[in-house]
Amino acid sequence: MSMLPGEGERQRAGRRGSASVDPFRLSDDELGALLAGEPAFRLRQVRQWLARGVADSAAMTDLPKTLRTHLTKVFPPAPRTLRHVTADGGLTHKVLLALEDGEAIESVLLCYPRNGSRRGRATVCISTQAGCAMGCPFCATGQAGLRRQLRTYEVIAQIAAVEGLLRNGAVTADGVPDHLTNVVFMGMGEPLANLDATVSTLEWLVGHETFDLSARNVTVSTIGLVPAIRRLLRLELPITLAVSLHAPNDELRDQLVPINRQHPLGDLLAACDEYAAATRRRLTFEYVMIDGVNTAPEHARQLADLIAPRRAHVNLIPMNPTPGIAWVAPPVTAQRRFAGILEASGLTATIRHNRGTDIDAACGQLYANYQMASGRRLPAAERSPTAERMLPLAGGGARSAS
Numbered sequence: 001m002s003m004l005p006g007e008g009e010r011q012r013a014g015r016r017g018s019a020s021v022d023p024f025r026l027s028d029d030e031l032g033a034l035l036a037g038e039p040a041f042r043l044r045q046v047r048q049w050l051a052r053g054v055a056d057s058a059a060m061t062d063l064p065k066t067l068r069t070h071l072t073k074v075f076p077p078a079p080r081t082l083r084h085v086t087a088d089g090g091l092t093h094k095v096l097l098a099l100e101d102g103e104a105i106e107s108v109l110l111c112y113p114r115n116g117s118r119r120g121r122a123t124v125c126i127s128t129q130a131g132c133a134m135g136c137p138f139c140a141t142g143q144a145g146l147r148r149q150l151r152t153y154e155v156i157a158q159i160a161a162v163e164g165l166l167r168n169g170a171v172t173a174d175g176v177p178d179h180l181t182n183v184v185f186m187g188m189g190e191p192l193a194n195l196d197a198t199v200s201t202l203e204w205l206v207g208h209e210t211f212d213l214s215a216r217n218v219t220v221s222t223i224g225l226v227p228a229i230r231r232l233l234r235l236e237l238p239i240t241l242a243v244s245l246h247a248p249n250d251e252l253r254d255q256l257v258p259i260n261r262q263h264p265l266g267d268l269l270a271a272c273d274e275y276a277a278a279t280r281r282r283l284t285f286e287y288v289m290i291d292g293v294n295t296a297p298e299h300a301r302q303l304a305d306l307i308a309p310r311r312a313h314v315n316l317i318p319m320n321p322t323p324g325i326a327w328v329a330p331p332v333t334a335q336r337r338f339a340g341i342l343e344a345s346g347l348t349a350t351i352r353h354n355r356g357t358d359i360d361a362a363c364g365q366l367y368a369n370y371q372m373a374s375g376r377r378l379p380a381a382e383r384s385p386t387a388e389r390m391l392p393l394a395g396g397g398a399r400s401a402s
Helices: 010-018 027-036 041-051 064-074 141-142 150-166 190-206 226-233 250-256 265-279 295-309 330-342 365-374
Strands: 080-087 093-099 105-110 121-125 129-130 146-149 182-185 218-222 239-245 284-290 312-318 347-351 390-392 397-398
Touching: 010 365, 027 041, 064 239, 093 150, 105 150, 141 146, 150 190, 182 190, 190 218, 190 226, 218 226, 226 265, 239 265, 265 284, 265 295, 284 330, 312 330, 365 397
Parallel strands: 121 182, 182 218, 218 239, 239 284, 284 312, 312 347
Antiparallel strands: 080 093, 093 105, 105 121, 129 146, 390 397
């Protein structure tokens, strides 16, 4: 069994001030040191539990009680569910999980029943950070700011928690599988800004029998961190890359996606082309549709010119209503007109049906409410002022108020 990066995990955990190590980042030697005095097969038993996504030693029921008690002192406890809410007739489930240090993270289960010859799907949308530092002004998570990076076990724990919902019968709709079929790194945070945890999670998901997933059923979303995209492609895994564009030109994208000032569209698309060539996977481009900001017909034509030469799919996402952000989605007619212009250029485009809006299912909304209730909300001065400075133009563009 090839080992994941993890040398010196105990020392790293100590430097972070954590009370526990990350079992998913331990080498055989490090794990063996924790099991000193135990029969050699204990290491295999622990590895088998980790391969099921279980890091909580209290749940490792085939280990002796004394060993479980010992490991409880160094392994993290299972995250506690703070909230579990459902919508869409039980097809959407959102959980807010409390971590060891009191932080909270969101995960969403999206169920799609079998439809004719199309198999049913169960997709989990997972977070990689508590909060986010990217500062996109339309994003609820971005308004919260970055609180900290998640560790590998905290990312995998989300998948295990949602898998538990399926296996324990929480989803009762006919035609929905009783196990996860897809994982998307599209929750809170920028996955490629926490690259080590993202990569090690990917290696566990597709390099082991952890959840019996194919790399083709895993999607990693990014706002456009070019060096990290190039590192991701070196994994040589056919993972789908979903790139959040949200604007068809650098001027507008500088305002909507501040990291564009470091990695402009030309550099980003070059990295995307390298990724597509290496993995032979079709690219996905995400585009949040904000009324009066980025959805004029001219924006659609610019977007088509920008990406039409590529084998790509455009996922159009109507702006979710978010507390504290005045922007809204354009009318349905404008959404369809925008998609039609893209399709006329030869691109495939779909308009996402936002699910779970009545339970704050958009990334970061449940977490934002938790922040306010727990007094964790950042002062206004620490949040991105971009949304307040941008004013819509009559032609559908945007300008700065400063």
